[in-house]
Amino acid sequence: MNNIAEKQNTPLVDSAYFEAITTAIRMEARRALDSGEVSAVIGYKSGRRKGSAQPVIITDAARSDELVFSPACVNNLALYLTKAKKEVRKNGKIAIVAKGCDLKALAGLMGESQLKRENLHIIGIACAGVHGGNVEPSEPLSTGTIARKCRECHSHVPEGVDMTAGTLPALEQLAALESEELSRLEAMTPAERWAFWTEHLSRCIRCMACRQVCPFCYCEQCLCDRNRPQGVETTPRPAGNMGWHIIRAMHLAGRCAGCAECERSCPMDIPLNLLNRKMAQELKDLYGHEAGMQPHEKGPLAMYKENDDESFIK
Amino acid sequence: MHAEKLKNNFEPKIVAFVCTWCTYAGADLAGTSRMQYPSNVRVLKFPCTGRIDPLFILRAFQKGADAVLVSGCHPGDCHYMAGNFHARRRFATFRKLLEFIGVDLNRLQFSWVSAAEGGKWVEVVTELTEKIRSMGQMQEFKALELEECWSGKLDTAELQEAYNKI
Numbered sequence: 001m002n003n004i005a006e007k008q009n010t011p012l013v014d015s016a017y018f019e020a021i022t023t024a025i026r027m028e029a030r031r032a033l034d035s036g037e038v039s040a041v042i043g044y045k046s047g048r049r050k051g052s053a054q055p056v057i058i059t060d061a062a063r064s065d066e067l068v069f070s071p072a073c074v075n076n077l078a079l080y081l082t083k084a085k086k087e088v089r090k091n092g093k094i095a096i097v098a099k100g101c102d103l104k105a106l107a108g109l110m111g112e113s114q115l116k117r118e119n120l121h122i123i124g125i126a127c128a129g130v131h132g133g134n135v136e137p138s139e140p141l142s143t144g145t146i147a148r149k150c151r152e153c154h155s156h157v158p159e160g161v162d163m164t165a166g167t168l169p170a171l172e173q174l175a176a177l178e179s180e181e182l183s184r185l186e187a188m189t190p191a192e193r194w195a196f197w198t199e200h201l202s203r204c205i206r207c208m209a210c211r212q213v214c215p216f217c218y219c220e221q222c223l224c225d226r227n228r229p230q231g232v233e234t235t236p237r238p239a240g241n242m243g244w245h246i247i248r249a250m251h252l253a254g255r256c257a258g259c260a261e262c263e264r265s266c267p268m269d270i271p272l273n274l275l276n277r278k279m280a281q282e283l284k285d286l287y288g289h290e291a292g293m294q295p296h297e298k299g300p301l302a303m304y305k306e307n308d309d310e311s312f313i314k
Numbered sequence: 315m316h317a318e319k320l321k322n323n324f325e326p327k328i329v330a331f332v333c334t335w336c337t338y339a340g341a342d343l344a345g346t347s348r349m350q351y352p353s354n355v356r357v358l359k360f361p362c363t364g365r366i367d368p369l370f371i372l373r374a375f376q377k378g379a380d381a382v383l384v385s386g387c388h389p390g391d392c393h394y395m396a397g398n399f400h401a402r403r404r405f406a407t408f409r410k411l412l413e414f415i416g417v418d419l420n421r422l423q424f425s426w427v428s429a430a431e432g433g434k435w436v437e438v439v440t441e442l443t444e445k446i447r448s449m450g451q452m453q454e455f456k457a458l459e460l461e462e463c464w465s466g467k468l469d470t471a472e473l474q475e476a477y478n479k480i
Contacts, residue, residue, distance in 0.1 A: 185414070194416030194454055202461070223369070231369050239459045243372055246415060250368050253407050275414070282410040287403070301407060304399035306389065312409060313402065314425040314438060 011140040013128045013169050021069040021125055021166035025097060028123050028163050032095050033061035038121050040088070042080050043097040044073040051138025055080065057088060069097070069165070071141035074130045076259040078105035081115055082218040095121040097165075099130070100155030104257035104291045105215040111295035112255070114218060124158025126168040133264045143174060149260040149273060152176040159293045182274060182281075197242070203268040204241040206234065210248065210262035210272055216255045223247065245275065253279040254300040257291045326380040326446040328355045330439070331366045332427075333386035335393040339429035344436050351436040352443040355383065362386065364397030368408040371422065375455040381421040381446045383438070388426040398426075420445060421452055 029041040045056040045066040053072040057080065058064060077096055080088050088094070098106060103124060109115045129141055129150030139145045151174040158164055185193055211217045211224075224232040224244055232247055233240025258280060260273040283289045286309065289300035332338045338359050344351065360366055363386030371382050384405065392398045405424055413419055423442050427435045 188416075190413070190416040190418055192416070193414065197415050198458065231373070238461045239376055239455070242415075242455075242458055243369075243376060246372055246411065247369055249411055250408060253411070275411075278414050279407070279411060282407065286406055286410075301400070301403055304396060304403055306399070308399070308402055309406060310389070310402055312406065312419075312424060314423065 009142045009144045011142050012146065012172065013141055015140065017128065017166060017169050018070050022067070024163075024165035025067050025069055025123055025125075026064050028165065029058065029064040029067055029095065030061050032121055033058070033064060038093045038095040039091040041067070041095040041097075041123075042077050042088070043067040043123075044069060044075070044077075047072075047137070049137055051136070053137070059091075067097075069125060070137075071129070071131045071139075071145070072137035073097075073099075074147070074261075074264060076102045076105055076213075076215055076257075076261045078102050078109060078215040078257075078259075079213065079261075081106070081120075082109065082215055083114060083220060084218055089115075089119075093119050093121060095123055097123045097125065098158065098161070099125050099127040100153060100158055100293070101149065101257055101259040103158050103161065103293050104155060105259055107293050107295045108255055108257050108291060109215060109218075111297065111299065112216075117295075122158075122161040122163075124161030124164045126157050126164055126166045127153075128156065128169060128171055129153065133266075133269070146174070147260065147264070148178045149258060149263075152179055155293060178273065178277060181271070182277060185274065185278075197245075198238065200270050201241045201245050202238040204236060204245070204270060205268060206236040206241065206244065207267060209265040209267065213261045213265040214252070215257070215259070215261075216252055217248075223251075245270075245272070249275040249279055252276060254283045254287075254289055254302075255291075256280060324447060324450060326354050326443060326451075327378060328381045328383060328439075328442060328446065329374040329379040330355045330357045330383040330385060331360055331363075331370060331374075332357055332384075333363045333393075333398070334359050334361055336387035336391060336429050337385040337425075337427040337435065340427045340431050340435045343429065343432035345432075347432050349432055349436045351439045354443045354446075355439050362392065362394050362397035363401035364392075364394065366401060368404065371408070375417075375421075375452060376459055378452075378456060378459075380449075380452045381423065381442055383423045383425065383442055385425045385427045385435075385438070388428055391428060417454060418449075420449065 032038045041058045043056060044053040046068050047054040051072055053068060053070055055075050055077055110117055129146045131145050132147035135145045156168050232243045256276045263273040266272060283300050287300040341357060366384055374382050386398050389398055409419055425438045
């Protein structure tokens with residue numbers, strides 16, 4: 001897009017930075033598993049493709065050298081601690097590798113009483129950013145390969161964790177593409193915005209990857225799967241797609257941690273994080289709520305004040 | 315309604331989601347006091363505004379409503395103590411979302427109508443009906459509802475060519 005001014009494809013950080021994090025994670029995993037402090041470590045290991053990474057759950061200290069951290073470690077591992085993955089959770093105290101955005105998801109889940117802090121051993125990462133979608137995993141982290149969410153990240157350094165891996169190198173300021181896109185949309189007329197969203201959402205094939213990958217979509221029965229009565233059409237028709245994405249954005253409003261996993265996993269490249277980012281911004285303006293690294297006691301839509309704005313109500 | 319009796323070219327369909335304790339009783343009061351108001355509004359009764367899911371509003375639009383009215387107890391009067399306070403936040407958020415998607419917010423009206431405000435109910439409904447009448451049909455969701463997904467098109471030039479080759 002308009003990153004012409006930025007030097008294309010120059011590595012943003014030294015590879016030694018990632019090696020240092022990998023070493024720190026391995027040492028911590030070995031120590032925690034050996035001492036019996038945790039029963040499992042959720043982290044990343046190398047995938048089969050060169051440079052790629054995939055989530056892994058390790059229960060044996062001997063396997064801790066499998067753990068890695070690279071720019072290809074995109075997944076939000078908080079997903080493995082939600083209700084949908086009960087079998088992982090019931091093993092007592094678990095260590096988890098968390099980037100800033102994953103940590104916000106963990107904090108959100110704690111705020112919703114889905115997790116207990118004392119059952120977690122959080123290995124935080126001083127994260128410089130990870131790859132975006134459709135990137136060759138062996139590429140280094142550069143202005144061309146960094147994810148859009150990482151360009152305007154404010155949570156590089158984890159807070160309130162049990163151990164921080166790595167030290168954050170000096171980072172250059174990158175163009176905030178997502179915010180620019182958001183203000184471009186906000187400046188449009190409603191009809192243009194409607195055209196923008198119908199065009200994007202009509203591509204949706206309803207694979208539900210955005211739901212499956214979301215740490216906050218932990219309902220055992222999703223409203224959108226119910227058919228008696230049916231709330232949202234399940235066929236990938238434009239009408240049902242619009243319904244599903246509006247409901248998804250509404251259900252995540254005030255809860256979304258902004259990890260943008262939905263957008264990354266979307267096979268049809270729908271800019272889903274724009275919706276999430278917009279809702280986060282609106283809730284900040286309306287009720288001063290922001291997803292943070294510390295759990296909130298209650299989300300903005302689960303509480304109220306007597307003097308909330310009601311200028312829109314007659 | 316017979317064609318010759320139509321006063322206007324377009325009669326809007328308005329769906330009203332109301333709470334049973336205040337607005338439903340308010341509308342009932344308007345009826346028992348023989349107040350006149352447009353018959354365009356279809357009233358659906360809910361236990362509380364807090365029960366009204368944004369999904370219902372969306373669904374009403376998808377099924378052909380030209381406008382949606384959501385009405386309940388004034389803040390502080392909720393039968394369940396805080397239902398309308400929660401609803402207020404939820405609808406404020408939902409409005410912002412619909413605005414971002416590109417829906418005209420004039421078609422989504424919220425109001426507080428208590429059980430004693432039969433007159434206000436008449437006023438709200440009349441005003442909304444007149445506004446929607448001048449705005450015309452809600453096109454967006456209706457058009458979307460009629461649209462089929464890409465595989466539904468069976469008469470494209472490419473396909474015709476392929477059929478002819480068989």
